[in-house]
Amino acid sequence: MSKSSTSPKVVNKTWSPTVKSWILSSIAAAFVVSGWFFDPYDTLLSTNSYILCSESNNIYTVDEFKPRVECISIMGSTIVDTGSFGTRSITCSLQEAQLELTQTFKAEVTARHLSRNGLSLYLPSWASRIIAPKVFTVDPKSIVVPGLADAHAHILEYGFMMELSLATTSSVEDVIQRVKDYILAHPDVMNDKTRWIEGMGWDQTKWAGAQFPTAADLNKDPLLQGRPISLSRVDVHAKWVSPRVLELMGELPDKVDGGSIIRDADGKPTGIFVDHAMELIPTPEWTEDRMTGFFDTAMRDALAHGLTSIHDAMAFPEHIMFFKQKADEGKLPNRLYLMGHVKSGNYWGAQIPHLIDYGKQGRLNVRSVKLVTDGALGSWGAALIEPYSDKKDFKGLILTPPKELASLVHQFWKDNFQVNIHCIGDYANKVTLDIFEDIIGNYGGNATEWRPRIEHAQVMTLDDLHRLGKLGVLASVQPTHATSDMAYAETRLGPERIKGAYAYQTLLQVSHQNILPLGSDFPVEGINPLLGFYAAIARIYVDGTSPHGTTGWYPNEKLTRAQALKGMTLDAAYAAFAEKEIGSLTPGKKSDFVVFDHDIMTVPFADILKAKVSATVIDGKVVYGAL
Template sequence: MKESKPTRQAPPKARQPSRLGWLVSSVAAVLLLSRFFLNTREEYTLCSRNNSIYTVNETYPRAQCISICGGRITAVGNEADIRRSWIERFLYSAGTTVQYIEPEQIIVPGLADAHAHLLQQGYKMQLQLDGATSVQVVVERIKSYIMAHPDVHADTSRWIEGMGWDQTKWPGAKFPTAADLSSDPLLRGRPILLFRVDVHAAWVSERVLELMAPLPPDLDVEGGTIIRDASGEPTGILVDNAMSLIPQPPWAPEQYVDFFNTAVAEALKFGLTSVHDASTNPDAVTFFKGVAEAGKLPIRLYLMAVPFSENFTDWQPSQIERLTNYGAHGRLNLRSVKLFTDGALGSWGAALIQPYTDKPDTHGIMRSSPETMDQLIRSAWKANMQVNVHCIGDRANEIVLDVFEDILAEEARNGNADVAAFRPRIEHAQILQASDLDRIGRLGVLASVQPTHGTSDMWYAETRLGPDRIKGAYAYRTLLEASPNKVLPLGSDFPVEGVNPLLGFYAAVSRLGVDGRSPHGGGGWFPAERLTRAQALKGMTLDAAYASFAETELGSLAVGKRADFVILDRNIMEVDPSEILRTRVTATVIDGKAAYGTLGSRKTWQW
């Protein structure tokens, strides 16, 4: 039988993908690539089983979980919602890390100090005089310092420097003298410089007075005072601008490093992720830039540049280098200046309209004249720098508000009516007339305040000011309610006060000292000026971020923002006020990474 030849068949046509199939394939490829890309960055979800993540976000004030990827927050919500989200299903179907905090712990946004002095904190810690109850206690601490430092003991020409004394806590509440520092043979003949707790007065030894000779013959220097005895001789106390006469040695490079490392370690230990450095001179700016460039800035810094000299002759704000998210990690910013109007209440340097009640021969000290303040503020404003002005007394606040009011009126006439574009700040805003408490809010000027100043000063403030003037002092609730946007940035002014921001939180919500006392009893000093806990937390997070033009990046736990947050070992929003000061930081997290402590226990979600 004849075999038939097989017929040749045409090859099948290649199947053309449908439009839907092509779309699915493309999305899958993108998702696969996205998963690979995202997995190259640290990612995790942090949860609280009892909804104890306080976001400082009005639309979602408390949450169970936050997700972090690449140093930013990618999700905030309930655990179930995050589990069900489509992006979790596609990208993390193999499982993703979830960490749970302990039941008693809470998470809050990274804490900020809206007014502090970072390097000066490290400087202070070399010889701390806080809590000294008499001149003799100070002398004993200096002796202990000398004995603990053989190089200082062997060289009597080495300067000994410290900070923190407060004569209001001593018997008689009188200023000390240079002779007091010669009362012990170990101290005699040494150059000793000790700054008062508010850093508005300095106490120097007889050797330093010799190095300063000849001193100006007049009782005062412009913007400062040389305290003299009955015979006209200097006692060893110099107030405000008179401190510039002290030939203090400049810091060596290694001191900058030591002071910085010491202060940053303290800040991170207490949950600070951002610090507004409220008096940064050019040398310090250069130092911070170098640290940031080297990728060794573990904390966010917002710098306030200060004039180059006391007489302002070489100060040109237009030549200040602006820094925006500068450095390897983008944590350094400089877009503001800091000016000083008056001194401090504790050294009778706050500029008052009426004389001091307990010292009627003085109205305090204007470190800069009204005319100079007008000139300085306008020159900085013209250079498009945020202007932040130190004002303690009611006269100082009145003068600066006058300048701000005039400038803002001019801006409005030029079509620039939005004060939020400028955000001028008054640092301290400590003693104001009732009319100025209203005006600061009406103008939209930010009051940057320090709650621990109120509780530190409350034992002598009314003696200084009298029963009427005190009503406009440390009026934090009034200032907040007057603010059109309800913004009240909170700080500490460390090293004047302690670094721990919970000291300020406690002072703000209780108006009590750390011992639970106040001149008005256990209910707090002028308790109507207490802040709520939510207001206080916002003041040291979102309000501080707003005061540094960073509210879109920092200050609350919201999707897209930087993953800066703090884990606390107890719920400061609910515990008894006395428990607040026992709170410890479990972890301080910046850009999603623990800069201090550790995160919670880990497990993996499986879908």
């Protein structure tokens, strides 16, 4: 992108004496103005006052009154105007030389921009037109959209996974090779067999046979033998540990409430621990230095992909204090909306502070909590009303008993916390809706003010899909979960139950607020928000295929591009009580926006993921790339 400019044009035109006099006086006065106003104006511009334009009208505002505009005007951290522009040239001949004077008029934007800056108080109208604001124009093929939000993610966990990512592994052997490469690349780990090795991202459903691995698998290679190794499944609802870890754990309980210890035919632990059983594994706590490294990695990658706002879906008290310190230091490069969480069945609201627009930059908010009802579909942990279609004697795991969950939700509501609950299976969703309905119907809960959220809303009965909308409960969904799970989801759920699963268009239509916030659940899925955009509108793999062909998996549940963009901007802002400050390019809101080098709103599906971020802007300042 480059600054806009207008080339002089020679126009053979005879001007009246009045016009000639006006032009000559303007030229003369410009020398005076340059001394009086240009320097202060440059100072004003240094505080982020400028206009961004797209000659192809490719600024998508997500503002229903002006959905597409040519220009937005930025003053400091705020959008002050949006509109269009036009140009004209003025040329005259003098006695001894031809003077070319080209003026560019930004019809809707520039005059109001100057007025807001106060320059119009001191300059005549002709001078205001000459001294126009600094203008940046994007390439005609580019697109400008509001800053993108991820309505469900895990910030520090993303940095953790990137240390040893097991994503894209296609077999146990692949995982072993990744672990070996990690050891060989880290001499401190190589030379100390007591150092824990932790990784994340394996998914047995993508391997031949789709069976859980075992601890013995992590003892086959001499380099791995005797080392404490703990590898989290991609959904973080199961861990796979080495024989050395089993030795350190000692005797294990026969049962774990809300969890499973997978055992072989002889009753011996295989090395797979699901949900609450993972808490038995004695992995070391994260140090502040490690958290800083995780944070830096996540922020770097988030900004590079156009994320300006992130809802962290499980912020433990120590994580909140870490983020709070960053906010105090003015070192939050992104807007963070944290959902507090404590692993306890007893009320823990006193451990979670209320923070609104907190910190030097005003970018940290804590006003919600995250509760967990069940596990994940990929590890058979999602709680179902009827048994799994491929595991006839099992209905999944309830991680928080219904009575305990109800007690917690009621108390958090009384203490003015937004309550966001992880629900995957149809039973988990039913239990949660029962609790929300009780508070809204019998205790005076106002869904519009409280904004309770179901995180995932992944498998629901058709009745509960409509009940959710009627109650005004928000469904916070992750479109890439549909494309990640579509190879096995119907095998798990059967042909009838699948009709209420990953039902994004239905969830949007039943919402009386017309709101469907979208996220990724990174690092469970990729951090690039275009992956979610693509999955939402296409419901196909990145190679263009799906179990139902190239038209997409259950294509009736696709979102339109406009719906998906709104879900990643304004709807996500609403879910965080921030729709008046961010989420659309509307005058009065924060100047958060992203420039992509391809128009994701019009290019073929196959080209969406080719789009790259040219610039990410927060509070009017470029935090990634360049204008």
